[in-house]
Amino acid sequence: MVLCPVIRKLLHKRVVLASASPRRQEILRQAGLRFEVVPSRFKETLPKASFPTPPAYAVETAKQKALEVARRMHQKDLRAPDVVIGADTIVAVGGLILEKPVDKQDAYSMLSRLSGKEHSVFTGVAIVHCCSRDGRLDTDVSEFYEETRVQFSELSEELLWEYIDSGEPMDKAGGYGIQALGGMLVEQVHGDFLNVVGFPLNRFCKKLAELYYPSGREDPRPAQSHQGRGGRAEDGGERTQAAGPEEAVSNRTGHSPPPFPTGLLELVDSFKASKALFTACKLKVFDLLKDGAPLKAVDVAGKLGTSACGTGRLLDACVALGFLQKTDRGYSNTETANLHLTSDGRVLPPTGRPRGMSVGRGRAGHGVRVCLSDPLLFQASCAHSEETRLGLLRAMHSLAKLTARHVATAFDLSRFASACDLGGCTGALAHALAREYPRLRVTVFDLPEVLQHVAGFQPDGPRTEQVSFLPGDIFEDSLPEADLYVVSRILRDWPDGKVHELLSRVARACKPGEATASTSLLQNLIFV
Numbered sequence: 001m002v003l004c005p006v007i008r009k010l011l012h013k014r015v016v017l018a019s020a021s022p023r024r025q026e027i028l029r030q031a032g033l034r035f036e037v038v039p040s041r042f043k044e045t046l047p048k049a050s051f052p053t054p055p056a057y058a059v060e061t062a063k064q065k066a067l068e069v070a071r072r073m074h075q076k077d078l079r080a081p082d083v084v085i086g087a088d089t090i091v092a093v094g095g096l097i098l099e100k101p102v103d104k105q106d107a108y109s110m111l112s113r114l115s116g117k118e119h120s121v122f123t124g125v126a127i128v129h130c131c132s133r134d135g136r137l138d139t140d141v142s143e144f145y146e147e148t149r150v151q152f153s154e155l156s157e158e159l160l161w162e163y164i165d166s167g168e169p170m171d172k173a174g175g176y177g178i179q180a181l182g183g184m185l186v187e188q189v190h191g192d193f194l195n196v197v198g199f200p201l202n203r204f205c206k207k208l209a210e211l212y213y214p215s216g217r218e219d220p221r222p223a224q225s226h227q228g229r230g231g232r233a234e235d236g237g238e239r240t241q242a243a244g245p246e247e248a249v250s251n252r253t254g255h256s257p258p259p260f261p262t263g264l265l266e267l268v269d270s271f272k273a274s275k276a277l278f279t280a281c282k283l284k285v286f287d288l289l290k291d292g293a294p295l296k297a298v299d300v301a302g303k304l305g306t307s308a309c310g311t312g313r314l315l316d317a318c319v320a321l322g323f324l325q326k327t328d329r330g331y332s333n334t335e336t337a338n339l340h341l342t343s344d345g346r347v348l349p350p351t352g353r354p355r356g357m358s359v360g361r362g363r364a365g366h367g368v369r370v371c372l373s374d375p376l377l378f379q380a381s382c383a384h385s386e387e388t389r390l391g392l393l394r395a396m397h398s399l400a401k402l403t404a405r406h407v408a409t410a411f412d413l414s415r416f417a418s419a420c421d422l423g424g425c426t427g428a429l430a431h432a433l434a435r436e437y438p439r440l441r442v443t444v445f446d447l448p449e450v451l452q453h454v455a456g457f458q459p460d461g462p463r464t465e466q467v468s469f470l471p472g473d474i475f476e477d478s479l480p481e482a483d484l485y486v487v488s489r490i491l492r493d494w495p496d497g498k499v500h501e502l503l504s505r506v507a508r509a510c511k512p513g514e515a516t517a518s519t520s521l522l523q524n525l526i527f528v
C-alpha cells in the first residue's frame, strides 16, 4: 500500500537507493517505494573543517554518494536510473562531527562524549534526477537535511561497555542505534525519530511534493513548470537540467499531456510483481537464501539449474519488491522473506507453476494454474488433488497467522466467555483469541475435510485446551452454542442470498446480548 500519493510518483521510475544502510532500505520500503539498492563507493572523507556547519557536510556527502552511483551506473550500461537517492547521517556534539566508530575504543569515546548531554542528529539527503542524452549524463540535484535533537542519560562505564560489547554501535553514526538497544540510552527526542534511524521520511515526502507538485497542486499529472529547481553544473561532461524529466516531456509536446494512466500501470505492474514472487517461491529462491551468506546471481542460478541472466533479472525484481536485498556480496533475504516466503512460513500456496516469467534453461515455463490463496476455493479444490487442498490450507493458515493477533486485539472481547469461529480452518485466529483472552473458550467450526488436517498446522505459540475443533457445515448443521460468533473471511464473494442465509443462522443461534464478529476481506475489520 502506498500511503503517501507522492511516493506513487516514483513507482514508474527506475529508482536507486545509493545506500547500504539496512535501516534506510527498510524505512523507504515500508513507505511503499520500489527501488534497487546500489551501495555507494564514495569514501566519506570530505574535509569536515571546510564546511560551515555539520549539516552542510552531511548534505554534500549524501550528494556525492548519490552522484557516484549515478555516474557508475551510467558508465556501466549507458543508461542511468531515473532517480538516485543518497543519504548521510551524522551526530554533532559541541561542534564535533561523529560518524561510525572505527573500533570499540572509538565507540567508547563517542558514547562517553554523548553521555548526559543533548546532541543533534543530521541526515543529509540528495535526490538526483538523471537523464542520459547523447551518451552524456545530465543530473538535477535536490538536497535537504533534517535535524533531530537527542538527549542521552548519564551512562555508567558498565552500561557503556556492555552496550559496546553488544556490537550494535559499530555500523551506526555516533555509535548508537536508537531503534534497538541504543534506545535505552535515550531520555528525550525532539524531532523526527526516523531521521535519527537514518532517513527523514517526512521531509523526503515533502521534498518530493515540492518537486512534483510545485504549486502545491495535488494533481498527479506532470507539472508544466518547475521553478527554482536549477541544479549546479557537474564536472566530467555532465550537465545539470534546470527542469525535471517530466517537464521535458511536456515541453516537447507543447500542450497538456493526456491524464497519466496511473491506475492501469499499477495493475499491470502488480501482475508482473505477483509473477515474479510466485516464480521465486516456486524455485525456492527464498529457501536457498535463508540464513546463509549472500549469493551472487550466477551461484543462485547454478544451484537452481536456471539461466544466470534470467535468474539475475528475477532476483533484481525481488529486490525491487522488497523481498531480497542486494549488496556487493550478493543477494540475501529480507526479514519479510525469511518470515513469510520460505517453505516453512509461506503465505502463498506452493501449488501451480507460474506463467509469464521463465528462468529455465530450455523453453518458457508451461502454463499450469497458479492458485491464489482464497478460503472459498477450498470447497472447489476438493475436486482437485490432495496436494492442491493442502496448499490452500497452508496459504489460509499462514495468512490467518499474519493477521490473527491484530484481529484478536482490534476490540476488547474480554466480556465473552465462549466464542465460535465459523469456518475457522486450522485455528490460527482461535489460538490468537485464546492467547489474548485467557478465560475465553473458542470452538473452531469447519468442514470435517478441513479439520482432519489441523494437526499438521502449528499456531503461533503453543496449542491450548481453550481451543477445540468441531466438524460441521455452517449451512447444514446446527451451530455450536457460544457468546460470540466470529465470521472471518467466509462472507466474501457469495451471492446475497447465501450471505443472508448464513447471517440469519448466526442470528438465530445468538442469545440476547451475544455478538457476531466479522472480519472483512482484509481481515482487519471486526464488528461486535
Ligand SMILES: Cc1cn([C@@H]2O[C@H](COP(=O)(O)OP(=O)(O)OP(=O)(O)O)[C@@H](O)[C@H]2O)c(=O)[nH]c1=O
Binding pocket: 018, 019, 020, 021, 022, 023, 024, 039, 040, 044, 065, 087, 088, 089, 090, 091, 100, 121, 171, 172, 173, 174, 176, 177, 178, 179, 182, 196, 197, 198
Ligand atoms: C544515530 C543512528 C544511526 N544509525 C545508522 O548509522 C548509519 C550512518 O552512517 P551513514 O554513513 O549515513 O550510512 P551507511 O550505513 O554507511 O550507509 P551508506 O548510505 O551506504 O553510506 C546509518 O546506517 C544509520 O541507519 C542507526 O541505525 N540508528 C541511529 O540511532
